[in-house]
Amino acid sequence: MQKLTFETSWDKALPSKDRERIVHIFKETRSQHYPTIKLTPLWQATNHRGELLITVLVHNFSGDIVKFNNTKLRYIEKNKVIAEHAFSIPPLSIPPETSMPWAFIFPVEALNGQASFVNGNLEFAD
Template identity: 40%
Template sequence: MQKLVFESAWDRTLAQKDRHEIERVFFEINGEGKEGYQAVLLKTAFNHKREFLVTVLLNNYSKISLSLLGKKVVYKEMGESLGEFESAYTLEVPAQTSMPWTFIFPAGSLIDTPNGDSGELIIS
């Protein structure tokens, strides 16, 4: 059975409103029969350094942990790749677990300016 877990720093600092939104999205997802993993887009934003932030709910439906280290992370909108990087994140998402996470695309790493409405994050 899929469970929702917050990484310790997230658990300490996450605003109650944001926690409720993540929980709402988690409970709306039906993970029954799913395999592998998926990233459900929660929000996008630019920070003060002009880095592009993509917050997702990572759903690991498999029976083994998902490591983000060394994975290719791609942000797409309307099927077009707008940016990618190789992950240096050491996050491990345990088997049959969902966790929120924010991916940071460095300033200048995007090919085009995203609109953030219809994007998807692909991890491979």
């Protein structure tokens, strides 16, 4: 059965309003069984350096631990790739049948256009 967990630093710093939203989205999406991993959008933003921050709920529906080691992701809006980048995140390790929120930060040089933050999705690049 799918369970929700938070990385230690997230667990300490996450405002209660954001936690409630994540729990709500988890409850709505936890039974959407996919073969392996599903990235469910939570929120998007741009920081003061112009980097794109895409926060998702990473659902690991598989029976294996998921790690991001040079894993290429792309942020897409209206069938257009807005950003693409390879992520290696040593602290991010998601146990089997576990969901965890995570923010992926796309550097400015990975951006291919301006994000509108309307109906965007994060997905694995081929």
